[in-house]
Amino acid sequence: MLRVDKRVGTIGEDFLFERDKPFLGTNVDQLGITPGRLTEYRSHMNSSRVSRLDRLDNDDVQFNMWGWGAIDTFHHKGVAWLSVAPQSGPQREYRKLDGQWYIYED
DSSP: TTTTOEEEEEEEOOEEETTEEEEEEEOOHTOOHHHHHHHHHHHHHHHHHOOOOEOOOGGGGEEEEEEEGGGGGGGGEEEESSOOOEEESSSOOOEEETTEEEEEEE
16 A cells, blocks of 8 residues: 555554654645545554554555653554664664564564
8 A cells, every 4th residue: 555655654543644754744635645545544554453654764664563651761562564674773673574574672
């Protein structure tokens, strides 16, 4: 779906961001998708227990499954499809699943 919907950057439970414009709330009209298409995204997310999806650089994507904390103490867990193998570091740890798929935790 993201391959077709080029302007979708982030879909959260109750917010949307346009690609390359994080933290600036938007709507389906600005993203060039229909309300039905957004419902389809959120239906897939709900059935997979994904709370948020983010398009990253190079059309990589991460699916946040769990988040906890406040402001600068947030911790996340999720799954990501990454075109280049990531490096774990002090901010985030990655574990390879299969092919380009990784589990991440920060």
